[in-house]
Amino acid sequence: MPADLTVTTNIDSLKKVHSRSKRDQIVQAAIKVFLENGYKATSMNRVAQEAGVIKATIYSHFKDKEQLFIAIIEELTVKKIDLNYEDLDPIMALSPDQFIDLISSKFSVLMNDPQYHRLFRLMVGESERFPELATIYVKTVILRGMDLATQYFDHHPELRIEDSAAMAHICAGSFVSLMAWQQVLGGNKLRPLEASRVKNMLRALICER
Amino acid sequence: MPADLTVTTNIDSLKKVHSRSKRDQIVQAAIKVFLENGYKATSMNRVAQEAGVIKATIYSHFKDKEQLFIAIIEELTVKKIDLNYEDLDPIMALSPDQFIDLISSKFSVLMNDPQYHRLFRLMVGESERFPELATIYVKTVILRGMDLATQYFDHHPELRIEDSAAMAHICAGSFVSLMAWQQVLGGNKLRPLEASRVKNMLRALICER
DNA sequence: GTCTATAATTAGATAGAC
């Protein structure tokens, strides 16, 4: 094995590392480990191993474990899930049928995304230890979706919805709680309930009045 | 200080302890500490301190931390929350208005019980580490409530509910998810939504068709 | 069953060389 080639490679990788990516490596590894194990059960050693760096490197990027955790939660909410509806008009123009289909399909994605189930476990599980993070989640994810649905019902007086915000909550809450007890808590193995049945029931409640 | 008196007292307390209560002391202390801190962040030292016993005593009653955790979850679900509706007839005889009031009042208790919020955090947060416990929770708590509501809608064809189970889920899920994002995640500080608004909206959806 | 004492491991975090 040629020794100088090995040395060159090592120098190369060391140089490249400085460019930018080490921090991203750490964040991506931390996302994986925190989502799998929760806050307390995640060790900095495990994150370092997963990121392919040494533990001290993490501490040169993040003050402590708590700051690293805050960083990955913001990455997962503000930067990723954050729902930005710039163009509201096409959504407001949907028929009630189409609108129910839209939010149903949005939630179907979450229903089938194990990583989102883990984020849900993490947010709920750590909401007492990190109330500020729960607040970020409520603002960037929950209220955005709620606002959209509320506006839709406001724009459709022909549906005779007495309380748009309450109706928005019932729609969103029905899907979220379905994901919670079916996927997160494993109820689908005991008594499966299809999202389509919830969708059709909601449609009937809203449209057939 | 009279030495023999002290000895007598020690013997007394030792004898009394055998009677029964030490295990209960441990379980009650463990419930408090686990609910406050979650599984991983709970130390056996802390439980022992809270129970007023020494750590080794816990290990003489429970094989390890995991078995203690399983014991307290069963205490909190099977033995406590377990909903036993022996007499279904009076419930089935309720008017839709009264029935909505009933389940709304049931959930209002949970909405205002911080200990239940902590149990919710714990169940969801640890549902990947302890899927069997999540299953117990689904069986003893969720499915019981769901079955009751499903039966009610089955007994009331005049409501023209096409899918009783889906409707039961929408009712229960609306209240549970309300508790989740308002109380557990702290959304009530950002945008309060009263349970009564959800109740009234549900009533309108069910009754005014 | 209960306590004292301790073993064995692992955690978060840092000092210092480069």
Next chain:
DNA sequence: GTCTATCTAATTATAGAC
């Protein structure tokens, strides 16, 4: 910024006296 090596504190769990 990165790595080697290490410190300190806390953890789960147990052995042995009573």
